[in-house]
Amino acid sequence: MKKRKLNIAVTGLNAIDSPGPGVSVIRALREAASFDVRIIGLSYESLEPGIYMHDLVDRTYSIPYPGAGTDTLLARMEYIHEKENLDVIIPNFDAELYPFIKLEAKLKEMGIHMFLPTLRQFEERHKVNLNDFGRKYNISVPKSKVIFDLNTVHSLPSEFSFPMIVKGKFYDASIAYSIEQVKSYFNKISAKWGLPIIIQEFVHGTEFNVTGLGDGKGNTIAAVPMRKQYITDKGKAWGGISISDEKMLDMTRKFLKNTKWRGGFELELMKNKDGELFLLEINPRLPAWIYLAVGVGQNIPEALVNLAMGVKVTPFSSYAIGKMFVRYSWDMIVDREEFEQISVYGEL
Amino acid sequence: MKLRKNVAVSEAGLLFNPVTGESFSVNPIGVEILNMVREDKSPDQISKAILSKYSTDRDTFEKDYHDFIGILEHHNLIESHEETKA
Numbered sequence: 001m002k003k004r005k006l007n008i009a010v011t012g013l014n015a016i017d018s019p020g021p022g023v024s025v026i027r028a029l030r031e032a033a034s035f036d037v038r039i040i041g042l043s044y045e046s047l048e049p050g051i052y053m054h055d056l057v058d059r060t061y062s063i064p065y066p067g068a069g070t071d072t073l074l075a076r077m078e079y080i081h082e083k084e085n086l087d088v089i090i091p092n093f094d095a096e097l098y099p100f101i102k103l104e105a106k107l108k109e110m111g112i113h114m115f116l117p118t119l120r121q122f123e124e125r126h127k128v129n130l131n132d133f134g135r136k137y138n139i140s141v142p143k144s145k146v147i148f149d150l151n152t153v154h155s156l157p158s159e160f161s162f163p164m165i166v167k168g169k170f171y172d173a174s175i176a177y178s179i180e181q182v183k184s185y186f187n188k189i190s191a192k193w194g195l196p197i198i199i200q201e202f203v204h205g206t207e208f209n210v211t212g213l214g215d216g217k218g219n220t221i222a223a224v225p226m227r228k229q230y231i232t233d234k235g236k237a238w239g240g241i242s243i244s245d246e247k248m249l250d251m252t253r254k255f256l257k258n259t260k261w262r263g264g265f266e267l268e269l270m271k272n273k274d275g276e277l278f279l280l281e282i283n284p285r286l287p288a289w290i291y292l293a294v295g296v297g298q299n300i301p302e303a304l305v306n307l308a309m310g311v312k313v314t315p316f317s318s319y320a321i322g323k324m325f326v327r328y329s330w331d332m333i334v335d336r337e338e339f340e341q342i343s344v345y346g347e348l
Numbered sequence: 349m350k351l352r353k354n355v356a357v358s359e360a361g362l363l364f365n366p367v368t369g370e371s372f373s374v375n376p377i378g379v380e381i382l383n384m385v386r387e388d389k390s391p392d393q394i395s396k397a398i399l400s401k402y403s404t405d406r407d408t409f410e411k412d413y414h415d416f417i418g419i420l421e422h423h424n425l426i427e428s429h430e431e432t433k434a
Contacts, residue, residue: 206368227369243369244354321366322356 007084008305009040012092012288013050013060017329018234021092023050024291026057028301031294035305040084046343052334059084062346070099074106086112088308090301092285094170097122115308117263117284118216124259125282127167127198133282137258139251140278142201142270153182156199165200168193173235175202203280205272208245209237210252211287213300215307216262222300222316223252224293229324237289237327242296244321251277264290264304289325296320349385349417350427357382365425372423377402378416385426 008029012020022041029037041060043051051060061080064072080086089112091100100107101119108114117125124133127144134141145159156164157179166185167173170193176182186197212223225248230239252267264286270278286300293300296319303313342348351357356364361379363372374382377398384394391413398409420426 208369229369241369241371244366245368322364 003034003036005036005038006087006305006309007038007040009042009080009084009086009089010057010092011042011044011063011090011096013041013043013048013053013057014045015049017232018236019288019327020048020050021286021288021290023053023056024288025090025092025286025301026050027291028294028299029305030056032299032302032305034302034311038084040080040086042080042089043342046339049332051342051348052332052338060342060348062342066096066099070102073099074103077103077107077112078110081110081112088113088305090114090286090304091116094284097284113308113310115216115263115304117261117265121259121261122284125284126169127200127281128169128196130198130200130279130281134279137255139255140276142203142278142280144198144200146196146198147186148196150183150186153179153186156182160199160201163202165198165202167198167200169196169198173200200280203270203272203278205270205278207280208243208248208269208271209240209287209289210248210267210269211265211290211293211300212252212256212267213264213303213307214256214259214261215313216260218257218260220253220256220315221303221307221313222293222298223249224296224298224300224319225249225252226289226292230326239324239326240289240292241324242292242319242321247275247277251279255279255282264300289327292323292325293319295325296323349391350388351382351385351420352425352427355425357386363425365423368424370423372425381413381416 010022010025012022014020015023026039038058039056041050041057042063043060044065050057063076091097100114101116101122104114104116128146130141130144163175163177165173166176166182166189168189172189172193174185176185190197208225208227210223210225213221215221225243225245226240227243228237228240232238248269266283266287267279268281270280290300298316298319306313338348354366361374363374381394384397395409399406
């Protein structure tokens with residue numbers, strides 16, 4: 001039987017040293033068993049590598065940065081939809097989720113489907129609100145405090161011991177061993193991502209991640225835990241292995257059941273020497289290592305698209321343990337004309 | 349003493365703990381010892397088997413054996429006494 005062909009737009013084509021998930025998501029969609037795809041890349045910058053991966057991405061359009069506002073984004077999406085007749089959009093950046101969630105109903109009216117967390121879920125899990133989140137859902141989280149003012153930094157040693165983590169509201173985190181370092185990271189991170197800055201208790205231990213998919217009704221559609229084996233200086237996994245930790249899977253199921261999470265996600269977890277798990281962060285989207293989930297038998301992006309399209313999805317019940325991903329970089333040779341095309345016309 | 353059930357030991361001597369994702373490599377004698385541990389052999393039986401096969405004395409073997417078991421314990425690869433009783 002001929003499979004249905006879906007036009008799917010994907011962001012996060014920046015397959016760089018701190019990679020966006022787009023290229024991995026696209027690889028997963030190209031391997032989907034339940035549909036065929038035409039992939040429309042959505043880019044923010046002309047040098048995002050995915051733009052030039054023509055075997056993966058059929059056509060790319062630049063879109064405005066989230067700061068431009070939802071009206072500007074909607075106008076651009078209307079134009080792209082007119083050309084490409086989109087069925088689904090998969091946004092892959094934390095910072096763009098807010099405008100896409102705001103536009104979800106309007107895009108649905110146009111016939112474009114998404115499967116995103118609700119605005120309440122998106123706000124509630126924000127690292128700024130992690131303490132309240134942990135209390136509400138009975139999940140262990142490290143103590144954290146939100147600060148807006150550099151002057152309040154001096155009172156931190158009375159509440160936190162060194163080292164402590166200094167985090168940006170969307171990205172970036174650094175370990176500070178002194179007040180001077182806290183100040184320096186405060187300035188550096190707030191200049192890039194704005195305020196507030198989050199100060200978090202440092203939990204000694206080993207870092208793990210879980211990616212998965214919630215159906216919005218409290219059910220776990222997919223969940224795959226991974227241990228980072230090779231970490232870059234930006235803290236990104238350059239290699240990892242699937243594991244079978246029941247505690248982690250229980251925490252994931254609890255998170256999904258209690259929050260009724262809708263959409264893809266990544267949990268960042270720390271396990272201390274006593275085996276206790278702490279939830280450090282909830283990323284409200286699929287991670288850049290999502291292709292490992294496909295490799296172990298759970299094509300999460302495919303399931304996400306089916307949920308977005310209203311197709312019934314059977315939850316995954318198993319995955320291969322001990323499978324690794326090893327990331328690599330690759331130099332593509334690109335004609336200057338292609339760069340000009342995306343830079344000047346915003347389309348390639 | 350028991351090796352955790354889910355710990356995989358390859359013929360080449362790679363131990364993989366699927367719960368933590370950690371891998372360790374052991375030498376061929378380590379693999380032999382682990383296989384005997386898997387077969388529920390007692391430390392005494394393991395000692396006899398190794399001493400009959402390799403030219404070493406009992407004291408040296410026992411010291412190395414306890415070091416080896418200590419490392420396995422440290423990395424949580426063998427069941428604790430409570431777990432073994434359960």
